[in-house]
Amino acid sequence: MTLLSIRDLTVHHGQLRAVDGLGLELERGEVLAIIGANGAGKSTLLRALAGLNLPTSGSVHFAGRDITRLPAHRRVAAGIALVPEGRRLFRSLTVEENLLTGAYRKRPGPWTLARVYELFPWMPGRRTQNAAQLSGGEQQSVAIGRALLSNPDLLLIDELSLGLAPVIVRRVYEVLPGIVGAGTTALLVEQDVAQAMRVADRVHCLLEGRSVLQGRPRDLTAEQVEHAYFGIGPVREGRD
Amino acid sequence: MGWLNAVVQGLLLGGLYALFATGLSLMFGVMRIVNLAHGDLAVVASFLALALVGGTGLPLWIVLVVTVPLFAVLGYLTQRVLLQRSLSAGPLATLLVTFGLSIVLQNVLLELFSADTRTLDGGSFATGSFELSGSISVGYLALATFLLACAALIGIQAFLSRTGLGRMLRASSDDRETASLMGADSRHVYGVATAIAFATVALAGLMFAMRSSFDPSIGPSRLIFAFEAVVIGGLGSLWGTLLGGMVLGVTQSLGAQIDPALTLLAGHLVFLAVLAFRPQGLLAGRTA
Amino acid sequence: MTISETLTGRAAAALRVSRAGRSSKVSAVVMAAGAALLAALPFLVFSTVTDTLVNLFVLIALASMWNLLAGFGGLVSVGQQAYIGIGAYTVIALADLGVQPYLAVPLAALTCAVFAVPTSWLAFRLRGDYFAVGTWVIAEVYRLVVVRIDSVGGGSGKGLTGLSGIDQTLRGALTYWVALALALATIAGCYLLLRGRLGLSLMAVRDEETAAGAAGIDVGRAKRLVYLVAAAGCGAAGGVITISSLSVNPDSIFSVQWSAYMIFIVVIGGIGFIEGPLLGALIFFGLQQLLADYGSWYLVLLGAVGIAVALWLPGGLWGLVRGRTGLSLFPVGYLVRRPDGG
Numbered sequence: 001m002t003l004l005s006i007r008d009l010t011v012h013h014g015q016l017r018a019v020d021g022l023g024l025e026l027e028r029g030e031v032l033a034i035i036g037a038n039g040a041g042k043s044t045l046l047r048a049l050a051g052l053n054l055p056t057s058g059s060v061h062f063a064g065r066d067i068t069r070l071p072a073h074r075r076v077a078a079g080i081a082l083v084p085e086g087r088r089l090f091r092s093l094t095v096e097e098n099l100l101t102g103a104y105r106k107r108p109g110p111w112t113l114a115r116v117y118e119l120f121p122w123m124p125g126r127r128t129q130n131a132a133q134l135s136g137g138e139q140q141s142v143a144i145g146r147a148l149l150s151n152p153d154l155l156l157i158d159e160l161s162l163g164l165a166p167v168i169v170r171r172v173y174e175v176l177p178g179i180v181g182a183g184t185t186a187l188l189v190e191q192d193v194a195q196a197m198r199v200a201d202r203v204h205c206l207l208e209g210r211s212v213l214q215g216r217p218r219d220l221t222a223e224q225v226e227h228a229y230f231g232i233g234p235v236r237e238g239r240d
Numbered sequence: 241m242g243w244l245n246a247v248v249q250g251l252l253l254g255g256l257y258a259l260f261a262t263g264l265s266l267m268f269g270v271m272r273i274v275n276l277a278h279g280d281l282a283v284v285a286s287f288l289a290l291a292l293v294g295g296t297g298l299p300l301w302i303v304l305v306v307t308v309p310l311f312a313v314l315g316y317l318t319q320r321v322l323l324q325r326s327l328s329a330g331p332l333a334t335l336l337v338t339f340g341l342s343i344v345l346q347n348v349l350l351e352l353f354s355a356d357t358r359t360l361d362g363g364s365f366a367t368g369s370f371e372l373s374g375s376i377s378v379g380y381l382a383l384a385t386f387l388l389a390c391a392a393l394i395g396i397q398a399f400l401s402r403t404g405l406g407r408m409l410r411a412s413s414d415d416r417e418t419a420s421l422m423g424a425d426s427r428h429v430y431g432v433a434t435a436i437a438f439a440t441v442a443l444a445g446l447m448f449a450m451r452s453s454f455d456p457s458i459g460p461s462r463l464i465f466a467f468e469a470v471v472i473g474g475l476g477s478l479w480g481t482l483l484g485g486m487v488l489g490v491t492q493s494l495g496a497q498i499d500p501a502l503t504l505l506a507g508h509l510v511f512l513a514v515l516a517f518r519p520q521g522l523l524a525g526r527t528a
Numbered sequence: 529m530t531i532s533e534t535l536t537g538r539a540a541a542a543l544r545v546s547r548a549g550r551s552s553k554v555s556a557v558v559m560a561a562g563a564a565l566l567a568a569l570p571f572l573v574f575s576t577v578t579d580t581l582v583n584l585f586v587l588i589a590l591a592s593m594w595n596l597l598a599g600f601g602g603l604v605s606v607g608q609q610a611y612i613g614i615g616a617y618t619v620i621a622l623a624d625l626g627v628q629p630y631l632a633v634p635l636a637a638l639t640c641a642v643f644a645v646p647t648s649w650l651a652f653r654l655r656g657d658y659f660a661v662g663t664w665v666i667a668e669v670y671r672l673v674v675v676r677i678d679s680v681g682g683g684s685g686k687g688l689t690g691l692s693g694i695d696q697t698l699r700g701a702l703t704y705w706v707a708l709a710l711a712l713a714t715i716a717g718c719y720l721l722l723r724g725r726l727g728l729s730l731m732a733v734r735d736e737e738t739a740a741g742a743a744g745i746d747v748g749r750a751k752r753l754v755y756l757v758a759a760a761g762c763g764a765a766g767g768v769i770t771i772s773s774l775s776v777n778p779d780s781i782f783s784v785q786w787s788a789y790m791i792f793i794v795v796i797g798g799i800g801f802i803e804g805p806l807l808g809a810l811i812f813f814g815l816q817q818l819l820a821d822y823g824s825w826y827l828v829l830l831g832a833v834g835i836a837v838a839l840w841l842p843g844g845l846w847g848l849v850r851g852r853t854g855l856s857l858f859p860v861g862y863l864v865r866r867p868d869g870g
Contacts, residue, residue: 050421076423088418090411092476101411104404105423150423274657276606322835329839335604335657336795336838343788343831347824460784464668467661471654505672508665512650515662519653 003028003154003185004049009058010209011041011048018044020209021058026154031176031186033200035193037229041209042189043085046158049187050082051075063153076105081152085159085189087139089131089146096127098142102149109151110182116145119175137168144172148179155179157188161195173199193225207231242497245376250493252382254469254486255389259444260462261469261481262396263437269476270413270433273323273334277342279462281438282445284345285311286454287353289360289446300362300450308443315438316431323434324427342459349456362450385447390482392440397478399436409433441466461504468511474521483523555857566708570701578704582772584813585711586765587793591805592714593761594790599800600722600730601754602737606787607663608762610647610670611640613782615763616770617680623690624679630706633767640763641756648755652748664784671782685777688770707768714761715858718802721757722860726750734800788827792834798846802858807846 004026011019018041026032034042047053049060051072060068067078075081081102089098099116117124120141126134131142140160147155161169169192176199180186190196196203197217205213205228213220213228226232260282267273275281285307292303322341326333362381369379400406412419412429420426445462448454465488473484488507495506514521570578590608597603615636622632647666654662675683691699721727729750732740741747770776789812797808812830819826837844849855 052417052421071425072417072420073423073425076421082421084418084421088415090414090418092410092414093407097407097410100404101407101419101422101424104408146422268657272657274661276661325839330842332598332604332799333838333842335660336791337835339606339788339791340831340835340838343792344828344835347827347831350824351828460664461668463661464665467658468665471658471662501676505669508669508672511665512669515650515653 001028002026003063004187005059005061006049007059007061009045009048009055009060011044011053011055013044013053017056018209019048019055022206022209022211024204024211024214026185026187028153028185029180029183030201031180031188031199033196033203034187034189034206035191035196035203035225035229036206038191040206042206043158044209045206046082046085046156046187046189049154049156050080050084052082076150076152077107079107079151079153080156081147081150081154082156083140083143083147083158083160085162087136087143089134089139089142091130091132093131094128095123095131095134095142098131099145099149102146105150107151111148111151113149116148119148119178120145136164137172140164140168140172141175144175144179148184152184155184155186157186159189159191161190161192166192166195169195193229197225205229242375243494246493246497247490248372248376248378249382250490251486252378252386252489253493254489255386255482256444256447256485257465257469257488258473258482258485259389259392259440259447260466261473261485262393262478263439263441264463264466265470265475265478265481266396266409266433266440267437268470270409271323271327271334271430273327273338275437276335276338276463277345277459278338278437278441278466279464280342280345280349280459281311282441282448282462283349283454283456283459285442285445286360286449287349287358287456289449290358293360300360304443304446307446308439311442312435312439315435318438319431319434320427324430327430342463346456346459353456355455355457357453357455358449359453360446360449366450379451381447381451385451388443388447392443393478393482396436396440400478405429405432465507468507471519471521472511472514474523477523480521480523484521487522552856552859559857563708563712567705570704575697575700579700579772580817582704582707582768584809585707586768586772587789587809587812588711588805589714589761589765589768590786590790591793591797591809592711592718592802593758593765594787595794595799595802595805596718596721596754596761597758598791599794599804600718600727600734601751601758602730602734603751603755604657604660605651605663605758606660606784606791607651607665607667608758608790609782609784609786610663610667611644611759611762612766612769612786613667613670613674613778614640614643615766616776616781617674617766618763619767619770620680620686620688620776623688627690629688629690629767629771630702633706633710633764633771636767637760637764640766641760644756644759647759648752651755652751664787667782667784671778674782675778681776681778683778685775687775691771691774703768703771706771710764710768713764715802715806717757717761719858719860722802726753727860730754788830792830794844795834796837796844798844798848798850800843801846801850802860803850803856804844804846807849808844811845 002025006022006024009019009022010017022045034045036042044053048055051070054069059066062078062080067075070078090101099113123141123145131139134142160172173195176186200217203215203217203220204211205225207228213224264275264278267275289303289307292298293300322337323334326337366381369377371377400410408419408424408429409432411422412424412426416426469484469488470481472487473480473482487510491510492503492507495502594608597605618636618639619629619632622635623629651659651662651666674680680686722730729740729745732743732745733747733750737747766781769781793808793812794805796811797806798804815826815830819829841848843851
């Protein structure tokens with residue numbers, strides 16, 4: 001069942017056309033990874049889905065509802081949560097308080113504070129610590145937990161690997177199957193192509209705001225991905 | 241010896257200054273707005289209470305209980321209607337709008353009530369006192385004010401740390417955009433912050449009006465006390481604001497002991513000293 | 529020739545960069561004529577007119593200084609009355625020492641610049657909006673200190689000595705010329721200051737402070753210079769106010785009302801343009817004359833209009849005019865055109 005449907009979406013970042021006529025569909029329960037070089041429009045796309053950058057044209061339909069121009073603060077209630085680039089934890093709040101901000105809208109669902117603490121066993125011991133004192137990987141986990149507490153149908157993760165050591169990144173991504181298994185669909189933007197290919201059911205490669213390659217990781221060759229990523233050579237769609 | 245008495249009086253006064261400062265600090269923390277009309281709001285509250293007492297004949301304490309929540313509502317509306325617009329109108333807009341508001345309020349009050357000084361008659365409660373020890377007498381009003389101020393501060397602190405909305409207020413002051421990702425409508429959050437600010441400054445203004453006289457032009461001096469308390473105590477902490485208020489109160493009180501004309505100057509000089517040698521304030525640093 | 533020389537040479541040939549458009553050149557002539565006419569006024573009209581104009585010139589000078597501070601320097605001060613007061617009292621004190629009051633005005637400006645040095649060190653420790661309130665507190669401190677000095681009148685103020693021997697009409701004319709010179713000097717001063725390197729630095733800082741600092745602009749120094757100049761200008765204005773009213777009163781000369789006037793004149797006239805304070809002062813002046821019988825309501829109107837302009841017309845009235853017509857009387861920017869006039 002199609003959860004998210006993006007049609008001909010154009011989003012400007014200042015004067016730059018960061019997302020240019022993008023089309024994309026996301027099925028319920030799958031993990032879709034968006035890859036692409038810097039400036040390809042990946043983060044702008046996520047921000048548009050989260051309501052932080054309103055699109056110039058095109059449409060976004062979520063669970064059958066047109067949310068293109070829905071303000072950011074109403075998207076949580078609609079079932080969309082964003083784990084922002086750079087974690088963006090609240091610096092004057094503790095770990096637990098940060099998590100609880102996610103539950104502000106009290107959306108019903110399987111995720112509770114206790115369940116998030118099960119997902120990240122190290123967290124309960126640090127719950128009263130100030131969020132700013134955590135390491136990058138720990139902050140990333142808290143950011144994910146915070147988004148989960150809003151019981152989203154769609155979880156958007158922006159550049160999880162940014163600023164983190166690969167081994168930490170791998171460890172954080174290990175929780176993803178558990179999240180998806182509990183009923184959340186995930187759309188992630190990832191700089192680390194190999195990591196993205198490892199966790200995703202499907203992959204879209206963006207170049208200059210457009211999707212230039214899409215398919216299942218196992219159906220795409222390294223050469224195809226490379227060409228799409230850098231925009232060189234002929235680009236073909238993978239078998240779907 | 242009057243010195244010990246002066247210190248006690250100063251500490252009690254400090255609670256009042258802290259109450260004045262809370263609203264200023266909250267609005268700056270959450271919205272990055274320095275409300276230059278902050279002091280004038282306290283004066284408006286005083287005149288409103290005066291008019292209500294005179295017009296309806298209700299006892300003062302009922303008027304107080306009515307005025308404070310009324311100001312909370314006014315605060316919420318002012319934010320949604322006026323200040324919200326100024327937040328998106330450019331870097332100087334909030335300062336200019338609140339300054340304009342200050343001028344408008346002062347002069348409207350001047351036209352409506354004339355420049356005569358008034359007081360709010362607190363009756364025998366306001367003038368009564370008891371002896372703590374040989375040389376220290378504590379006024380009922382001063383003590384009540386201090387306790388009320390502390391209660392308000394504790395209440396606000398509890399609201400900020402224990403409730404979802406309070407947490408969101410703090411989160412919004414850290415990162416407004418991410419707070420909106422959590423579902424917080426910043427207009428509502430700001431409205432609540434402004435409501436609390438208006439309510440506390442109204443309470444502080446009414447308490448002040450009972451212990452000393454007021455006239456339309458004293459708003460700026462109240463703003464300055466609030467501001468100095470915040471700077472001395474340090475930004476980002478309600479307890480810092482209480483400390484700042486008490487330091488200011490004690491300084492003024494001791495200054496008055498030396499020479500009544502030195503009262504204000506003493507406070508200003510301590511403020512400048514803190515600014516010169518410890519600009520982040522005495523209790524600096526953001527705490528959870 | 530090196531490659532960079534070739535490239536810059538080619539660029540220079542492809543474009544013409546000038547400071548002034550046609551409108552500015554015409555207006556320069558018109559303004560010079562206007563200034564001459566104003567100078568001749570004491571011979572042409574009654575002294576009541578020139579006395580009233582003194583107030584206008586003082587407002588123009590003060591507003592220009594505030595505009596320099598906030599519009600170009602990014603320093604929103606609500607405490608310039610500190611320097612108005614210091615300037616006023618300097619003239620009083622110097623007159624008591626036998627200095628000719630008219631000559632004391634430039635000295636008042638200098639005194640204020642001196643006081644501004646340590647004051648700026650303190651005030652600059654506050655950022656953004658807190659800086660504004662800090663300047664207000666500092667002005668209060670100056671007032672409270674001055675009020676304790678009995679030799680200049682303490683709390684009740686003092687009269688100005690040294691002008692009593694002069695014939696009243698002549699005194700009125702001399703005061704008028706000093707006020708006119710003040711207004712012209714502040715406008716010219718702003719113009720020359722902002723046309724030069726300081727202007728470019730300030731505009732860079734105003735747009736993007738961190739980048740400006742990274743580009744080598746000494747942000748702190750630029751701001752401090754602006755602060756000192758503004759202090760001097762306000763001090764001179766304070767001196768002229770004293771000469772005009774022949775006395776000083778601490779509560780009124782150190783009153784935040786002056787800041788209110790300055791701020792609203794500039795906001796309504798147009799912040800960040802040299803023409804703004806001129807336009808705003810004329811409007812304010814007109815309002816003041818029109819509503820003279822209505823007590824403080826003109827201030828309420830002023831405040832309300834100021835709020836409205838701050839919310840909906842951030843460039844003020846001059847910004848509106850400039851946006852519609854491209855008119856610029858005091859060009860501090862650069863015009864880039866192709867040689868064919870495109």
